[in-house]
Amino acid sequence: MEPESGIGSSTSPCQFSLVTLSRNLLLAYQSFGVVYGDLSTSPLYVYSSAFSGKLRNHHNQEAVYGAFSLIFWTLTFVPLIKYVIIVMSADDSGEGGTFALYSLLCRHAKLSLLPNQQAADEELSSYRYGPSSAQAASSSALRRFLEKHKRLRTALLLVVLFGACMLIGDGVLTSAISGKFSFFSAEPLCVLITTSELLLLACIILVGLFALQHCGTHRVAFMFAPIVIIWLLFIFSIGLYNIIYWNPKIVYALSPHYIVKFFRETGKDGWLSLGGILLSITGTEAMFADLGHFTALSIRLAFVFVIYPCLVVQYMGQAAFLSMNLDSFSNSFYASIPEPFFWPVFVVATLAAIVGSQAVITATFSIVKQCHALGCFPRVKVVHTSKHIYGQIYIPEINWILMVLTLAVTIGFQDTTLIGNAYGLACMTVMFITTFLMGLVIVFVWQRNFFLATFFLLFFWLIEGTYLSAALMKVPQGGWLPLALSVIFMLIMYIWHYGTRRKYNYDLHNKVSLKWVLGLGPSLGIVRVPGIGLIYSELTTGVPSIFSHFVTNLPAFHKVLVFVCVKSVPVPYVSPDERFLIGRVCPRPYRMYRCIVRYGYKDIQRDDGDFENLLVQSVAEFIQMEAVEPHYSSSETSPSVDGRMAVISTRDIRSSMTLTVTEQDFVSVVDDDSIHSGSSSKSITLQSLRSMYEDDTPSIRRRQVRFQLPPNPRMDPVVREELMDLIRAKEAGVAYIMGHSYVKARRNSSFIKKLAIDIGYSFLRKNCRGPSVALNIPHISLIEVGMIYYV
DSSP states (O other): OOOGGGTTSTTHHHHHHHHHHHHHHHHHHHHHHHTSHHHHTGGGTHHHHHTSSGGGGGOSHHHHHHHHHHHHHHHIIIIIIIIIIIGGGGOBTTBOSHHHHHHHHHHHSSOOOOTTOOGGGGGSTTTOOSSOHHHHHTOOHHHHHHHHOHHHHHHHHHHHHHHHHHHHHHHHHHHHHHHHHHHHTOHHHHHHSOHHHHHHHHHHHHHHHHHGGGGOHHHHHHHHHHHHHHHHHHHHHHHHHHHHHTOGGGGGGGSTHHHHHHHHHHTHHHHHTHHHHGGGGTTHHHHHHGGGGSOHHHHHHHIIIIIHHHHHHHHHHHHHHHHHOTTOGGGHHHHTSOGGGHHHHHHHHHHHHHHHTHHHHHHHHHHHHHHHHTTOSOOOOOEEOOSSOTTOEEOHHHHHHHHHHHHHHHHHOOOHHHHHHHHHHHHHHHHHHHHHHHHHHHHHTSOOOHHHHHHHHHHHHHHHHHHHHHHHTTGGGTTHHHHHHHHHHHHHHHHHHHHHHHHHHHHHHTOBOHHHHHHHTTTTTSEEEEEEEEEEOSOSSSBOHHHHHHHTTOSEEEEEEEEEEEEEOSSSOOOGGGSEEEEESSOGGGOEEEEEEEEOTTOOOOOOSOHHHHHHHHHHHHHHHHHHSGGGOOOTTOGGGTTOEEEEOOSOGGGOSSSEEEEEEEEEESSGGGGSOTTOOOOHHHHHHHHHHHHHSOOEEEEEEEEEOOOOTTSOHHHHHHHHHHHHHHHHOEEEEEEEEEEEOOTTSOHHHHIIIIIIIHHHHHHSOOHHHHTTOOGGGEEEEEEEEEO
């Protein structure tokens, strides 16, 4: 048998290296169109923004030298050293962003507030990162202090949410400033076209940009990458020309000595101008947040060898031009372009500025997906747009919300300086929070010396804090906008998180007593009809109250019952081999099982029609495993049977060791109930109702799978009987039972709690995707049980 992909042959290491290198070079090329559009278009407005305030009184050569020195060392310390070298080394299995750092912290210290976590989750292959659990157990007193106080863990979550909300606000502002500045900063165009026409043109292009997002990151990247690369060649060439033609001595400004001279001359005015200087590093946070769409190596290659040198040369060239043309600060970039090349550069600059917002739009999709998976954002539709890069996603609702907000900012803020002030504050706040989380990662995850983490925090907080303090001074001049957007998004996130936790706590404290269920006997005191009933709940142990509510109101239930819990764990991805946890809820004669389905915060729940089949296969494998391994078995009267779970591999239906799988071609059906064999026990009336439903519902193509029990004389007759009951129940049909919940605050609750639950949480639940839609449950097989939660 040949080794897979050639690995193992005499030339395999070389071949593997070449394949890896070519893949990373391709991703590096794509990253220009997605990750670096924002960062590479900053030269359009940095100098004009920095010298637009009180620094107008310091339009001299020394101030220009100092401004360039500030830009150079800021680019070197923040994007290059902090992000490219340090922060991107803390990726969470290839994922980046504030929530990726938070996920790492939750796995190495008990900081998570996810309600239904289990010890079995820590056994996932992707759960551990870096040092072993034995090493982590001996970590600092700081970790134990944070684990002990729930308020501190809540405060940490709020900080992470605030950073995520600022990044979403950054997505709105990036699109607005890119779309507007590209037109309004070009004086020749302003002469030819009126302001209202320029505004209309900017809005039309922004609508087109958001309309392209459904194509996916892969296609957008290939479309936009050539624009950004041509733009980088232009700014590098223009910068080099300006250095040579206007002032070659500008290279002396690389010395940090000019920063000292800058602040000595300008004083407070120079400090306030930092709100414009920091625009030179906007888009840096998107490098880390977009990591899941690419690889760390590809992003590093693009930045170190292309982005960084092109930006340094451009800023140096612009400074050389300004040092000899002190009256051109208001339009420094376009004024520095040699006249024969103005219009070609203007066209490419306009296109590049439009592409510039792509980085943060893509990052926003990733952040929202992570927030939702960790229980901090309402359910939204997530579209997976690439077969090769699993992190490339598109969220339609978020895309159109961003578009509406961007258009509102573009139309409402006539002055681009105000948008720039807001933009700078949003970017620097996210960087400040990332530095804080990174300091915790150095201690808890990397297990480094506490003093090293302290040095990291103090060094970068000194740089970022200086910029942030200057940006905060611009709050009255537009800086209030990202704060307002962040407060709105944060309220949405926290209300959803709070309501979800209160609902879970209600379920947890109102579980049905297992003794009561056992007292009913195997028949549960009702008629057990053929079929499988899947009862959905967020509980990982115990019997949910929805079950007692159902059996006390209806005289019948299914022969086989499976309590299903679909939950998120703080890892990016869960392998299919580890996704299903199967166990019993009651002893064998009751035919009651529990299935816990685990997803990472970047996993996509695909609607491929295989869930029922995988679940039946998993339960069958568990029944056989229980017969072979005694520690999974239990007595028929043991009330402690609930809670013992086994990990069952669900990679492929055809890999079942217990059942024989007969698989037919794809058939066009409307739901999973149609995948049963032709000997289905459904009544003629139900079949006629199904045909009427099919006439009005689009068909879905699913596989037709039938399970059979192979002849095995050595199999225990009790096990064989249980497996046959499972197969017959599958052929009879599968029903999905969910609670149609109404969450209300108790009468004695405070006014704020009633406002949050009765108005805020209820509004979000009514206007987001329903749980049955999010879980891809076929509507015709769904049974909803009304439940009122007084929390």
